[in-house]
Amino acid sequence: MRKKIFAYGIMLLMISTCTLQLMSRQNNIFKIASQGEGEGGFLTNNNLNQKKVYLTFDDGPSDHTAEILDILKKNKVKATFFVVGKETEHAKKMYQRIILEGHTLAMHSYSHNYDQIYASVDAFSKDLMKLQKYLYDVTDVKPYIYRFPGGSSNHCAGDIKPYIRYVNKKGLLYFDWNALNEDAVNFEQTSKQLNDKILKDVRRQKTSIVLMHDLHETKNTVKGLDTLIKTLKKEGYLILPITKNTKPLHHVSIDK
Ligand SMILES: [Zn+2]
Incomplete structure (x- = not known):
């Protein structure tokens, strides 16, 4: 009898250790998956061939980030x-809300x-690692x-390839864009003008990555965002x- 109780005890201990390990692994999976793969963010076999749009916002957080997040929600x-x-x-609250x-x-x-960033690969690396660590903290x-x-085609870096090589070496993935509204070039455009530019680009492509900005000055981008999303969905x-x-x-790009 004592032997049996001992065996049950060991079994229970093993099960609870496994459960704890599984729970912590699931927690980690949740953390990774929470980076942009929540509701409405899945690619499945049924929608692989559907036309796709990736909305991207550069340069934030700003005083508009909360409103952008509300509209997306x-x-x-x-x-x-x-x-x-x-x-x-x-800003810290906004980084957390995004996640x-x-x-x-x-x-x-x-x-x-x-x-500063494009002064050298070393300077570039310091800036990038500082941001990655900060956001992780x-x-x-x-x-x-x-x-x-x-973008990777900018004229400030001189030869961008050493920088790309560094990004690749770090295992990071970089993305440019193929649709834009030039909201940071001309702040005076109306939300309709901004959306028309995006839709013109998007309608001639199967997959679009849309460049927009999350700056104090780009308020008309935010003003038109709800209409843009509704039009794209329709x-x-x-x-x-x-x-x-x-x-x-x-x-x-360069060969790895
Ligand atoms: Zn920028």
């Missing part, structure tokens, strides 16, 4: 935020200072998706966040 849509490093309490609400928190440099999730300031586009499963879109 209301429309049950997930997006990608290529953020910069800001240390205010508001908690199932969007992709992606990196766009800490300083967004082109001269604030959100508990390590971001791995990146957008070069100015026209049959699947709106998705960028994840590791997204087909890369590069203005400039």
Whole structure:
């Protein structure tokens, strides 16, 4: 009898250890999956051939981020935020909301200072690692998706290839865009003008990555966002966040 009780005890101990391990693994899986693969963010066999749109917002957080997140939530849509490093309490809350609400928190440099970032690969690396560590400290999730300031085809870096090589070496995935509204080029455009530009690009492609900005000055982008999402949905586009499963879109690329 004593032997039996002992055996049951060992069994129970083993089961509870496994359960604990499983729970902690599921927790980790949840953390990874929460980067942009929540509701409305799945690619399945049924929608593989559907036209796709990835909405991306650069340069935030800003005083519009909360409103952008509210609009996305209301429309049950997930997006990608290529953020910069800001240390205010508001910014920290926004990084956390981006993750908690199932969007992709992606990196766009800490300083967004082109001269500084593209001074050398070493300077570039310091800036990028600073942002990655900072976002990890604030959100508990390590971001791995990146957008070069100015895109990979920018003219500030001189030869971008050493920078791309560095990004590849770090196991990061970078994304450019093939649809845009030029909201950061001309702040005076109305929300209709901004949306018309995006729709013109999107309608001639099967998959679009849309570049928009989350800046104090780009308020008309936010003003038109609800209409843009509703129009895209009505026209049959699947709106998705960028994840590791997204087909890369590069203005400039190199063989790994
Ligand atoms: Zn930018």
